[in-house]
């Protein structure tokens with residue numbers, strides 16, 4: 034019922050030539066898009082190359098961030114309107130690196146999610162706890178607060194179209210993957226939170242990804258969990274071979 038979505042988050046890696054070479058290497062090998070959605074979120078400076086190279090393929094172009102304004106005096110920022118005009122379909126919002134290094138708040142994440150929708154794209158909203166929060170038993174409360182704040186003012190129809198990425202901060206880029214039970218527990222809690230905020234139909238339709246050192250050797254087990262509908266993948270999405278293994282996890 035929920036179509037799996039595997040999204041690579043390249044972070045601040047790759048240049049336009051590398052982007053074109055990556056897409057050329059994967060574009061004819063991607064899975065049937067009715068079975069798995071294959072997404073790459075490139076740096077803003079590579080978006081044009083990504084969209085051009087992915088034309089006539091099933092690879093879905095995404096961005097890693099956008100401002101909540103469409104234009105104006107916001108030096109150094111990226112307009113969601115221009116991203117949409119270029120052909121971007123998804124925008125990652127509230128990645129823990131943006132929350133941590135650039136001080137994005139839950140309110141910023143909510144504004145950005147709304148701006149992404151206002152421009153005809155869909156947000157991939159990241160949530161997740163630190164190691165200290167996990168050890169203090171605060172994970173579920175923290176994550177449901179992040180989800181509630183991010184969705185504030187969004188309609189049930191919008192929530193059914195967006196993607197939530199559960200990314201425990203302690204598992205991102207560390208090689209420490211959450212066990213499939215740990216990941217499932219929080220993804221289920223996120224779905225229950227959406228059901229409480231909206232209704233069961235909305236919760237059942239919303240796709241929830243796991244992110245945090247997802248790799249070809251653990252993707253199958255994570256994707257077998259009932260509330261995990263996809264992956265947001267950093268390091269393992271940078272090589273065509275490993276990205277292809279991830280999107281072909283069903284084979």
Ligand code: PEP
Nearest residue numbers: 205206244245246267268
């Ligand atoms: C990410 O960037 O969202 C991520 C999960 O990174 P990694 O897969 O490298 O842990």
